[in-house]
Amino acid sequence: MNQQGRPEVGRSRHLPPPTLATVADAAGVSRQTVSNALNSPDLLRPETLERVQQVIDKLGYSPNRAARQLRTKSSHLIGLRFEPAQEGTSNALMDRFLHSLVDAASRTGHHLLLFAGDPEDPLDGYDDLLRSTAVDAFVVTDTYAGTPQSSFLQDRDAPFVAFGRPWDDPEADHAWIDVDGAHGARIATEHLLDQGHRRVAWLGWERASRIGQDRRAGWESAMSAAGLDTAGLGVRLTDNVDAARMATHRLLEDPSVTAVACASDTLAIGVLHALAERGLRPGAEIGVVGFDDSLAAQVTWPGLTSVRQPLEDVAFALIRILQSVLAHKPLATQGRMLQPTLVVRRSSRRDPL
Amino acid sequence: MNQQGRPEVGRSRHLPPPTLATVADAAGVSRQTVSNALNSPDLLRPETLERVQQVIDKLGYSPNRAARQLRTKSSHLIGLRFEPAQEGTSNALMDRFLHSLVDAASRTGHHLLLFAGDPEDPLDGYDDLLRSTAVDAFVVTDTYAGTPQSSFLQDRDAPFVAFGRPWDDPEADHAWIDVDGAHGARIATEHLLDQGHRRVAWLGWERASRIGQDRRAGWESAMSAAGLDTAGLGVRLTDNVDAARMATHRLLEDPSVTAVACASDTLAIGVLHALAERGLRPGAEIGVVGFDDSLAAQVTWPGLTSVRQPLEDVAFALIRILQSVLAHKPLATQGRMLQPTLVVRRSSRRDPL
């Protein structure tokens, strides 16, 4: 139990935890000296530091966060409003992202505070935490057009970083990180063209989705760069397996269509369903590529090629920028775009290997 | 922006947030009276309460959490160590669970604090938060045999609730909630027997996993209740699609085997892969049931029947028990077992509908 060098505290059961004063008394120094030992050790004479350190370790002292927070006005907490994943879609991005974020935050001594909010009101929850000075900053994740969190927080001078660019808000001047969805769709499409496909269809979302438009633009640019026409090949759907399945059946009535790139794994899985129903082999006969590299894409048969967002990098970049924002440093760049990669699996490869 | 009744705070930019004293001055009462207005409104005369309330609303006052936490020694934070989902497995339980937990916690005025820990050391992280009194309590999720968190926290008198029963620790007397895995496997197996299958195989985990043993026991009990022999039908694997795929090929060399129940969706998806490779139709020819009702199970073709854990109920039960623990109320029951349900999809139905 104590192999990790944890202090013995068995006897301290039911005792109040040690405070600065306790440690100071035990070490024969003043409170301030102990505080310095923790916050600016270089102010102490080496031998004093050593002595104080030992007492700290022996008593298992850790500064009380509430007191520290009250004095320094910094909680070392980062707020994140946690929205539920929709059932029936394969979107398990959040899990990977969240873990990376927790990890990245912990490296700078921060913890993540999750809060819920009324789904009807995208601002619910932020306000309370802000007014009660419960968090140092926020990470905002849903920045699709029309969500007011960013401008709300900006108006309040609340420190925050967005995962997602400010799509069409010219007033926005907050820090952000985003993944280049157009580039993702482009490399997906190029990969299908490399496999010899000429008529590559696109399954995307409704017109209103900016993220969807961005990805679709990547498909279009790859097609036109190859001198190919996209007329009649782009389909707009809701993000739903069954909608994609039916749309695929319609698309495949045109026998020249031999590949489908999708705006999400959910849609791509719908395509695979349609292929199964028609007895067509994914990869060998019809090329399919999804988006997000969800767990479903990883385990689905025969393996779904997908565009993978560098969520680990996103998380670290978010935290790094947040540090600058909190330190009131001017930002080198207001936003930063990261590039996704393509994970190739069987659904897009013509060769059986 | 103000449709939700939020106070106007545009002018308060860059101003320090209002404090109790600010409000008290503005309302012409003492600090304590404002505090009472918030914490024990029944102590105030209705008209005083009304007046104070109005000032609070007008100034947009919210008590400073750090100060409150320092005084009351309660942070209203619940700690959860957040482990990464393994890539390549379909385990997206965490997402659903986490959201329910955030939701349940918020109803009692709590927030969730996520922290990371060294994967090598299951205790890492708990200690710091405890000593710095950063959280009121913990929710512990990995209680498979041999993990020391529970006894560690119990030794420290740290309030916590476990998701998972204390498998074989007779010393354990902490509160817990768990899902009856044996029952889940039993209803899964019974369902397959209902479909007319007689030789139902089991794909499970290695012997060391208590959860795995529990689920396997459910399969065995359903089989023996139906007077069926299980000899040679139980397989032990690591939780991995490919291992399950290969094991299935071996199992199906015995043509009498017509159904497979699995300890996880990951394994079940491996079974589906094997069926696809053999050209067998899931459901119509070979019945398959998974466990956990992951997103992958929901979207996979042709629909994977799976045992669904009532994670929403688990989350709410955890929070309710946590409240009792924090109030030092004696627990009515030390542990509570919730029953999973079976979500039937095509992979287990003989009729094509």
Next chain:
DNA sequence: ACCTAGGATTGGAACGATCCACAACATGGG
């Protein structure tokens, strides 16, 4: 009119850390 009981309200102290101004101490130059 006086006293008391009880509710409503108040000021001071405390939670445990950090900031601040100052005192104690050693060092070195005149």
Next chain:
DNA sequence: CCCATGTTGTGGATCGTTCCAATCCTAGGT
């Protein structure tokens, strides 16, 4: 020997809230 200089360490005040004990007020009983 004394004072300037710089390093260490000290006690008091402070952050914003809640706890505590005491005070004010009003109404009711004698």
